[in-house]
Amino acid sequence: MERRIIFATGNENKMEEIRMILEDLPMPVHSMKEAGVEADIVEDGMTFEENAEIKARAVSRLLPNDIVLADDSGLEIDYLDKAPGIYSARFAGEDTSYDIKNRILLDKLEGVPEEERTARFVCAVAAVFPDGEVKTVRGTIEGRVAHEIIGENGFGYDPIFYYPETDCTTAEMSPEQKNELSHRGNALRAMRKILERYVEEAERAEEG
Numbered sequence: 702m703e704r705r706i707i708f709a710t711g712n713e714n715k716m717e718e719i720r721m722i723l724e725d726l727p728m729p730v731h732s733m734k735e736a737g738v739e740a741d742i743v744e745d746g747m748t749f750e751e752n753a754e755i756k757a758r759a760v761s762r763l764l765p766n767d768i769v770l771a772d773d774s775g776l777e778i779d780y781l782d783k784a785p786g787i788y789s790a791r792f793a794g795e796d797t798s799y800d801i802k803n804r805i806l807l808d809k810l811e812g813v814p815e816e817e818r819t820a821r822f823v824c825a826v827a828a829v830f831p832d833g834e835v836k837t838v839r840g841t842i843e844g845r846v847a848h849e850i851i852g853e854n855g856f857g858y859d860p861i862f863y864y865p866e867t868d869c870t871t872a873e874m875s876p877e878q879k880n881e882l883s884h885r886g887n888a889l890r891a892m893r894k895i896l897e898r899y900v901e902e903a904e905r906a907e908e909g
Contacts, residue, residue, distance in 0.1 A: 704728040704903070706896070707736045709760040709771035714856045721880055722889040727900055728768075738763050749773040749787055749825035750837045761829040768831065768899070770892065774824035774885060776858045778846055780810060780817050789858065803850050803861045810846055818845040822862060822871075822884035826892045836895050840887025842871075855879060 706728055708719055716732050723730050733740070742759045746752040756771035775789030785792035785806075793802050810818060821844065827837045847863040852872025859872035864882065871879055880886040 704900075705736075705767045706730045707733065707738070707760060707764055707767045707769050709733055709740075709742075709756045709769060715772075715885070718876070718880055718883075718885055719889060721876065722886055723893055723896075726893070726896060733760060736764060736767075744773065744787075746773075746787070749775065749823055750827065750839065752787060753825045753827035754829075754835060754837060757827040757829040757835070766831055768896070769829045770826060772824055772826045772885065772888065774822065776806075776820060776822055776862065778806065778810070778818075778820045780813055780819075780846075781806075786823075799857050799860075800850070803858060806846065806858075807849065807861060815845065820844055820846050820862065822858070824884040824888040826885075826888045828892060828895065830899065836892070838888050838891040838895070840884045840889070840891065842882055842884045842887070844871075 706723070706726070708716065708730060710716065710732060711734050720730055738760060740759050740763060742756050744752040744755055746755050752773035753771045756773070757769045760771065761769040773787065775786050777783040777786050793805050822842045824840045825837055827835060829835050842864065844862050844864045847861045847870055850860040852860045852870045854874060854876065855872040860870055862871045864871060867874065871883065
């Protein structure tokens with residue numbers, strides 16, 4: 702049976718990033734949609750890791766022979782007590798556009814000085830393997846909330862997340878640069894190492 706990785710997301714922007722980072726693994730990477738799976742998942746965890754695992758387990762129950770990955774990510778703003786945090790996608794309503802979400806956050810930080818605008822993107826990735834084993838990893842990128850919406854690349858909160866080392870928002874970065882620096886890139890590279898070890902062990906078991 703061919704091994705597959707199924708990523709529990711329907712977000713095509715996210716899948717582009719995922720495929721770039723997980724390319725060259727000896728197994729195909731598919732989205733839930735490509736795998737023909739639909740799941741109404743209630744993310745009621747209290748951490749990014751818990752929510753990622755909830756999603757991965759839910760899809761793994763439908764595809765028990767595949768490796769299922771899921772992520773939960775969001776923006777933590779220190780001045781707002783790390784809000785929106787795990788509620789980043791649901792902040793101001795799930796159907797609210799990110800233009801509006803970003804504008805609301807900028808309004809909340811109106812007049813807040815630079816040194817108090819510290820923030821980070823967080824991404825937790827969970828993997829559920831066919832034997833039921835679960836692995837989770839976390840990646841972050843530290844920066845600040847910009848004073849305006851800048852940049853056309855990326856998605857979500859990228860246009861308001863300023864990364865001092867490159868003097869730009871993550872929405873001004875190329876996809877390659879963003880993947881090299883981003884929270885999701887960091888988490889996926891850590892997960893990639895776990896997947897590579899899994900493949901090596903599985904191949905040794907088959908040979909033995």
